[in-house]
Amino acid sequence: MDLMGAFFLFAAIVNIILTIEHAYTASRRRLSFLILLNLLQNLLNTTACFAVFFTIRAKTQQPSEWECYLIASFAIFWFVFSLRAWTNVFVCTSHYLRILRPRSSGNLKRLFTYGVLILTASMSSLASALIHVFMYEFEEEYGVCSAVFLYEDELAHRRFMRVRVSFVASVALNYLLPIIVVSFIYSELLTTLKSVNAPKKVIRDIEELLLLDKHLYLWLVGPIHSLMALQFIFLMKEFPNY
The missing domain is CATH 1.20.140 (Butyryl-CoA Dehydrogenase, subunit A; domain 3)
Structure with a gap:
């Protein structure tokens, strides 16, 4: 794994933490449409970072067929x-x-x-x-x-x-x-x-x-x-x- 792959893996982990934190905050307040959108944005950010990570990993290691189609469907997020x-x-x-x-x-x-x-x-x-x-x-x-x-x-x-x-x-x-x-x-x-x-x-x-x-x-x-x-x-x- 190169530096870029490590960065996106770290970004994905940070977004997971932020998602949990926002979910905890939302649980203590009245749920609204904007709060749900905020949670959705954090989840999408996490997924995007993981997609980039798998894409970079596939360039440095031989991917499996499953990973290939995973990358294809996301296509660099x-x-x-x-x-x-x-x-x-x-x-x-x-x-x-x-x-x-x-x-x-x-x-x-x-x-x-x-x-x-x-x-x-x-x-x-x-x-x-x-x-x-x-x-x-x-x-x-x-x-x-x-x-x-x-x-x-x-x-x-x-x-x-x-x-x-x-x-x-x-x-x-x-x-x-x-x-x-x-x-x-x-x-x-x-x-x-x-x-x-x-x-x-x-x-x-x-x-x-x-x-x-x-x-x-x-x-x-x-x-x-x-x-x-x-x-x-x-x-x-x-x-x-x-």
């Missing part, structure tokens, strides 16, 4: 990080409905909003997992787990391009869409709060949430996916007929 990103959407939507739409407006709209979000998040995350299972194969002869696009010379061009198109679609579903939704809802919430002269502390908290989401995704994830998008454009030029 795309699936769980997608759910993690969508929980941010649920949190900001909950803030939005709680502040701007009182309960007297009816629960049907709330249920419809959450239902649409649950359906979208589930489809997005499931699509990501299926896409990456399609991208990975287990070579029984050599006992290795590898992405199919590493062997483009041995693949039909159409399948190779379908994998790349699916990859870009997965990026859009699992990162760009949650970013846009979260930024839009928080921005609208911030505008409304300022118009009604809400307390400065509330406005400052919303601004921090908005900046946190933008910085977390755009600064850490954006450059990586920009490079991937450039690679995709290059491949489209390589295979103009497909």
